[in-house]
Amino acid sequence: MPLASRSYSYGLRDLTVAFAFTISVKLVVTSVICIPVYRSIHETFVPVSFCPKRKAVPISQSPLLQLRIHHHLVNPTTVATYNLKVNGKIRRVDVDPATPLLWVLRDHLDLSGTKYGCGVAQCGACTVHLDGTAVRSCQLPVSVVGKGAVTTIEGLAATAGSASLHPVQKAWLDHDVAQCGYCQAGQIMSAASLLNTTPNPSDADIEAAMSSNICRCGTYLRIKDAIKSAAKK
């Protein structure tokens, strides 16, 4: 066949086969190589050390997965009933067991003081207490809370026997800590948890306890002063 006629010999069928082959190769590479590599990287950098029941916590809760969890809230496929102890009261919720506690508090119990920041246990905005210990509620599935006592910023004052403010909250006001305020509920919950276990923390104790609470406004120095002041009361 002359060279000139050969160059026109690729028909629609050939192009379709080539396209299908390319897509198949990409699918195989993505599923066999990319997804396992992504998961191993993600699992390396998403710690679950803030969860007291770490074995029960799924370690790959990406923002994409959280969108899927939201989808389940709207179109529930699996729903279980939980009687959670939140701020001293038993609250019943019917939710997907994988739902992070953060969304149960905010979307089902209207406790919106707990904030969503990163969704991957890196910023501390979602910090609440479980039996007095600071945990990242964005990484704590509701199914692992069990009979634990959950305290949010709304119920913190009551844990100190106050109807208005916890000593840490008072110190925050005295030192005029907050700027935009978005991170501050989480900062206060972490600080209160620190003082529960270490009533007179050193600078190093404060830095260690607060190092994973991020403040984009840079209020760290005032936070440290406020914690020291709360510790003296």
Ligand code: FES
């Ligand atoms: S939202 Fe939970 S740590 Fe950032």
Ligand code: FES
């Ligand atoms: S006060 Fe704005 S993020 Fe902390």
